[in-house]
Amino acid sequence: MRKRLAFALAGAGLLAVSVTTGAGAATRGPAPAPKSANEGTVTAAQLLAKVQGCSQISNGKYRTDDETSATIPVCGANGAVFWKADMDIDCDGQVTSRCNGDTDPWFQDDTAFHQSDGKPLIADKLPYVVVPSTSSIWNYSQAGIKGGGVVAVIYNNKVEYAVVGDTGPTKIIGEASYATANALGIDPDPENGGTDSGVTYILFKNSSVSPIENHDKAVSVGDGLAKQFIQNN
Template identity: 30%
Template sequence: MSSARTRIAVVAAAAMALATPLAVRSAAATVNTATTVGDSAEAAQSPNAPASFTAAQVLAGVKKNSTTANKVNTKPHINTMTRAQNVNVYQVTSGVYAYSSSLAVDDDGSDPDSDPDHQDQTTFQDSNGKQLAAHHVPFYVLGDDCWDRKSPCPHFFYKEHGIKGRQFALMFYKSKVIGAIFGDTQTGNDQTTSQNDSRELGEASVKAAALLGINSSGTSGGVDNGVTVVILSGSQWVVNGSNANLNANAQAMVQKALDTLGASMHL
């Protein structure tokens, strides 16, 4: 599980580009680099092929649909970096959940790390049962339980929304978008460390931070705000693979996810 560590605050992230593409060119997500928000996938040859949506279009749709009417939680979540209770989760289209918060760096798992709070285990494992490698696998972190001990949970609790380990998500930051998986959890209220709180949202792995161009140090990295995570629920969006190829497998799903969301949000 994600360990508590002293968060070093950084300058708040610049506002994301929401509508106008930064560039319009043919590009797809690669194994080691994030897709630029303005990039579009190569146009389909068939005139009857479904439209290909850009990351900028999809992010704009997510923001447009992040309204009070679509809010899932009735109590606010905690920004992991700033500790402000101002993070909300929205169902932006059927089975798709989005939130914007910080990126606090989680370096737990099978990769060694100099962070004194590093733990060798992650809540979820790769398809071979190995602990996830935070330096190689882009993963995001959700709360471990319902902090309120109620059902339905007043906070967003992943088990109530068809979300499982290795669930795919798009992560947006400034001009970039990457694919990531659900890999670790923020410890629940049965823990004694003061800053462990399952209401937190805004933590992701070393690899996720690096792909997004964020300082990826577990002790001094991260950003206070500006990262948007869009989770696609359902078994068809669970990513399989080993630590060696989970990153490649996640990035290969980015354009499919963009196209699915673009169509479902009627962009």
């Protein structure tokens, strides 16, 4: 799906094909100004204090990229699962000036989960997180995680609420949408952006935002779940 998957396909002797939909999608629009404050009322420090240790629930560990070792476990907590990883940029979904086959060599015009109108998500508009596809390492749905579930993404003392919006490679973890990265002050460029470390993802079990594209609702629901998480861990 991303650069790391393209490398894996190339290494297997397969051809990675970019999908571009519609004409005139070649222009790369400027990134909107990143936010400067946390979303919600729970601070990054409060959340990070509750994820210092790890009770591993995955059967194995994940890589952050195709060329790295598998060192990242999925950890369990009361009411949530979490991991600490990098952030690669997912620009998949509807074609926009920032996310298309020219700005992203690995672009795909679909996401695993769709908007209420049936269309794919808009990566440069909606903060969403990518979860690893189900494998022998971990099954996200059996852990109470589903499309539209709420995620607190923490980086550089900022908290951004997102939804589970897409699935990725079975052996790699640490990916979120263009909008998520931009909100956290991470370079959102789908080809060369992202960050190598320092990102914490807390996914709240059995949570849901409907419609999935309503970010304001994700923030309000996420803030309430974050308060419960602080109290219960």
